[in-house]
Amino acid sequence: MKYYLRKLVTLIITLFVVSLLAFLAFQIVPGDAAARILGTEATPESLAALRHQMGLDRPMLVQYGDWLNQFLFGDMGNSYSYTMSVKALLGPKLPITFTLTAMAFLMIVCISIPLGVWQGKHAGEASDAVTGAVGQVFMSVPSFFLGIVFTLVFGIGLKLFTQGQFIHYDQSVSGFFGYLFFPALAIALPKSAMAAKLLRASVIRELQQDYVRTARSRGRKFSSVLRVHVLRNALIPVVTFLAMTIPEIVANSIIVEQVFTIPGIGRLLLSSILASDYPVVLAIVVMLAFLVVLMNFLADVLYQRIDPRIKVR
Amino acid sequence: MQSKMRNLILAVLTVSMLLSLAACGEKNQQDGDQEVNTPQTTRADTNEINVGIPQDLEDSLDPHVTTAAGTREVLFNVFEGLMKADPEGNIIPAVAEKCDVSDDAKVYTFTLREGVTFHNGQTVTVDDVVYSISRCAGMLDDGIYTAASTLKGIVSVEAPDDRTVVITLSEGNTEFLASLVTTYAAIIPADYTEQATQPVGTGPFKFASRSPQENFVIERFDSYWGTPAKLDKVTYLVTAMDTAVMSMKSGVIDVFAHLTADMAKSVEDQFTIEKDTAKLVQALYLNNAVEPFNDVRVRQALCYAVDVDQIIDLVVDGNGVRVGSSMFPAFGKYFDESLSTYYTHDVEKAQELLTEAGYPDGFSMTITVPSNYPQHVQTGEVIAEQLKAVGIMAQIEQVDWNQTWLTEVYANRNFQSTVVGFDTSTLTARGMLERWTSDHGKNMINFNSAEYDELFRQAIACTDDGEQTALYKQMERILTEEAANVYIQDIYNMVAVNPGLEGLTFYPMYVLDVATISWKEA
Numbered sequence: 001m002k003y004y005l006r007k008l009v010t011l012i013i014t015l016f017v018v019s020l021l022a023f024l025a026f027q028i029v030p031g032d033a034a035a036r037i038l039g040t041e042a043t044p045e046s047l048a049a050l051r052h053q054m055g056l057d058r059p060m061l062v063q064y065g066d067w068l069n070q071f072l073f074g075d076m077g078n079s080y081s082y083t084m085s086v087k088a089l090l091g092p093k094l095p096i097t098f099t100l101t102a103m104a105f106l107m108i109v110c111i112s113i114p115l116g117v118w119q120g121k122h123a124g125e126a127s128d129a130v131t132g133a134v135g136q137v138f139m140s141v142p143s144f145f146l147g148i149v150f151t152l153v154f155g156i157g158l159k160l161f162t163q164g165q166f167i168h169y170d171q172s173v174s175g176f177f178g179y180l181f182f183p184a185l186a187i188a189l190p191k192s193a194m195a196a197k198l199l200r201a202s203v204i205r206e207l208q209q210d211y212v213r214t215a216r217s218r219g220r221k222f223s224s225v226l227r228v229h230v231l232r233n234a235l236i237p238v239v240t241f242l243a244m245t246i247p248e249i250v251a252n253s254i255i256v257e258q259v260f261t262i263p264g265i266g267r268l269l270l271s272s273i274l275a276s277d278y279p280v281v282l283a284i285v286v287m288l289a290f291l292v293v294l295m296n297f298l299a300d301v302l303y304q305r306i307d308p309r310i311k312v313r
Numbered sequence: 314m315q316s317k318m319r320n321l322i323l324a325v326l327t328v329s330m331l332l333s334l335a336a337c338g339e340k341n342q343q344d345g346d347q348e349v350n351t352p353q354t355t356r357a358d359t360n361e362i363n364v365g366i367p368q369d370l371e372d373s374l375d376p377h378v379t380t381a382a383g384t385r386e387v388l389f390n391v392f393e394g395l396m397k398a399d400p401e402g403n404i405i406p407a408v409a410e411k412c413d414v415s416d417d418a419k420v421y422t423f424t425l426r427e428g429v430t431f432h433n434g435q436t437v438t439v440d441d442v443v444y445s446i447s448r449c450a451g452m453l454d455d456g457i458y459t460a461a462s463t464l465k466g467i468v469s470v471e472a473p474d475d476r477t478v479v480i481t482l483s484e485g486n487t488e489f490l491a492s493l494v495t496t497y498a499a500i501i502p503a504d505y506t507e508q509a510t511q512p513v514g515t516g517p518f519k520f521a522s523r524s525p526q527e528n529f530v531i532e533r534f535d536s537y538w539g540t541p542a543k544l545d546k547v548t549y550l551v552t553a554m555d556t557a558v559m560s561m562k563s564g565v566i567d568v569f570a571h572l573t574a575d576m577a578k579s580v581e582d583q584f585t586i587e588k589d590t591a592k593l594v595q596a597l598y599l600n601n602a603v604e605p606f607n608d609v610r611v612r613q614a615l616c617y618a619v620d621v622d623q624i625i626d627l628v629v630d631g632n633g634v635r636v637g638s639s640m641f642p643a644f645g646k647y648f649d650e651s652l653s654t655y656y657t658h659d660v661e662k663a664q665e666l667l668t669e670a671g672y673p674d675g676f677s678m679t680i681t682v683p684s685n686y687p688q689h690v691q692t693g694e695v696i697a698e699q700l701k702a703v704g705i706m707a708q709i710e711q712v713d714w715n716q717t718w719l720t721e722v723y724a725n726r727n728f729q730s731t732v733v734g735f736d737t738s739t740l741t742a743r744g745m746l747e748r749w750t751s752d753h754g755k756n757m758i759n760f761n762s763a764e765y766d767e768l769f770r771q772a773i774a775c776t777d778d779g780e781q782t783a784l785y786k787q788m789e790r791i792l793t794e795e796a797a798n799v800y801i802q803d804i805y806n807m808v809a810v811n812p813g814l815e816g817l818t819f820y821p822m823y824v825l826d827v828a829t830i831s832w833k834e835a
Contacts, residue, residue: 029716030716030720031717035715035720035724036719037372037380038458039380041380047724083373083510084510093526151559155559156559162565164550164552164556164559164560164563165565166527259556261550263524263527268526275371275715276716
């Protein structure tokens with residue numbers, strides 16, 4: 001119980017600090033939403049008047065306090081660029097980015113775990129060397145580049161999907177998942193290669209442990225030892241890695257969304273940063289921070305599941 | 314042996330699982346296509362097109378408020394003013410049927426066209442017109458900050474009867490009608506409060522829907538008073554510049570404007586590339602108030618040191634025209650071609666001038682460029698390279714448009730030099746030249762010439778067209794002779810058009826008219 005309480009306090013502090021930092025970043029860069037709205041037609045008078053109307057002329061901490069106060073009561077404020085509420089703006093976009101992230105994560109798990117175990121088991125063989133080399137290549141390719149390659153090969157070349165024609169889930173569920181398949185794969189492949197490599201090393205290390213020999217000498221089949229004993233121990237570092245990749249997947253999806261023209265929060269985040277539209281940016285940043293802390297927590301709980309010797313306190 | 318076999322099976326299973334996953338994605342996609350159904354041929358069937366735009370209309374949609382060029386380019390199809398421009402740049406009646414101008418160009422009397430309706434079905438009345446003009450001129454105290462600077466010097470807007478609107482100016486202005494053609498002076502319904510999100514105008518298209526960072530949809534307005542639009546529906550798809558080529562190649566986009574030379578090359582096998590000058594003046598704008606650019610000899614030296622033709626070749630692949638002053642060639646009446654070759658590439662002369670000015674070994678300078686305009690960035694890079702020949706070390710500083718360029722460079726004038734393009738929101742020479750008068754609020758370059766100011770004063774007071782044109786040309790000559798800026802070019806606006814479409818029309822303004830576009834008869 002004490003553990004959960006401490007985690008909760010960490011969460012609150014993290015969210016507070018992250019949102020404050022994001023807010024302060026906007027105060028450091030020159031220009032603000034009012035300057036952007038008036039653009040080249042701005043005069044010092046109109047700029048001052050609009051700033052006053054938008055409340056941008058108030059002291060920094062008052063503005064932040066105001067935002068925080070609203071946020072705590074579930075009001076994320078209004079976007080300066082779109083003159084609509086942040087909630088309405090993010091509402092239709094969150095499920096898209098969430099689905100993309102979830103698909104990418106699932107792919108990472110499905111690819112890396114069987115692959116890592118298989119590689120660990122065949123360490124030193126030719127097949128291991130080949131898959132290892134291929135993995136190394138994927139590891140070094142950034143997701144956005146893979147995305148461009150996929151677009152050229154599968155989109156424009158093989159016409160498996162139509163680049164630029166995003167399909168919403170309310171239009172066609174299968175079309176929606178179909179469109180997200182390649183973006184998710186572009187995010188998943190580099191991470192899968194990393195996770196597989198990690199698991200391979202972990203499996204090799206565990207296979208040299210005494211308990212493996214003991215189990216084998218007691219007549220257990222190798223595959224059973226691998227599944228029951230080795231995998232369980234070998235997975236611990238991988239679980240940490242996987243949990244920590246989720247925020248990275250979200251970060252990658254921000255870029256990959258651009259490549260595949262997916263209207264998720266990524267594109268919105270980028271344009272909002274450029275437009276000094278801080279209510280939108282803060283809302284997204286806080287959500288991402290929340291996700292990181294949550295995943296961290298889930299990883300802790302999972303350890304305990306995998307290895308009861310680890311006690312979270 | 315047995316375990317080897319088992320492993321093999323496991324490996325095969327893993328691979329086949331992945332493959333089936335891929336196949337499933339692919340199959341789903343085909344299903345999706347059938348349901349959504351918008352490959353090229355079907356868009357012709359449903360009489361609609363997709364237009365790619367590099368940035369969203371992330372603005373208020375209120376035509377009197379929004380300043381972003383990209384937003385106004387789209388809203389041009391939704392709104393109209395009392396007058397509008399035809400493709401030749403002539404000013405013709407729109408919501409007004411005719412306009413009588415007093416001899417001193419102070420009193421403009423408009424007669425409203427009968428039967429003009431708003432997209433919400435209401436008929437346009439004189440009250441709407443009086444409201445619209447007062448509002449966009451910033452005369453209403455309704456807390457809306459309009460881009461009022463385009464409509465200046467209005468003393469009163471009155472409606473003596475239900476078909477007449479009289480606008481009185483504080484002083485004669487022969488170019489006033491030209492300032493009424495832009496979306497800044499659009500006629501909108503009085504007391505309609507949702508303009509910022511649900512725009513209502515009188516144009517050939519009406520607003521249908523928008524999805525932020527995704528699309529903006531307009532549909533034909535069937536009760537339009539003039540020539541109706543040919544297409545039923547136009548969807549603007551927000552497509553980042555980097556991925557635009559791929560979206561064009563995949564057939565999702567039918568029209569994409571403002572292509573770079575590289576983009577045009579990569580899609581020319583699938584698209585018709587239509588060209589027209591962009592009606593802007595690209596230059597290395599110099600801050601005339603800071604050293605060393607406060608010395609006219611240094612500015613002239615830069616003009617000689619920069620090889621404009623090379624820039625046109627390298628940066629835009631020949632798709633540009635020399636300008637020479639703050640006027641673009643499409644504005645034929647006011648353009649003085651002799652100025653475009655006033656300075657020719659001459660390194661020795663540049664060196665001489667620099668020595669005279671006390672910089673025999675050159676100096677260091679900074680060129681600030683907005684990173685979202687690749688053409689301006691590349692131009693800056695080529696200039697920096699060219700200036701090395703006279704010992705000037707130019708450093709390129711890429712900044713973002715909103716946070717730094719607008720604020721630091723444009724508003725605070727805190728810069729040495731910058732490469733951008735200037736156009737005019739009103740179809741007038743005044744729109745191009747007024748900004749460099751010494752006390753003008755947007756005289757970013759701090760140009761200061763008493764002669765220039767005096768000529769401008771005479772020009773705007775002038776009611777004789779020929780005389781006025783001559784005065785404006787004199788002003789342009791001063792800008793050239795004083796080397797106010799290193800003038801470069803008007804860049805071609807290249808538009809990729811689906812070969813199945815016809816009717817794209819260019820205007821001497823930054824707009825894309827979709828009302829004239831149609832699918833060719835099969």
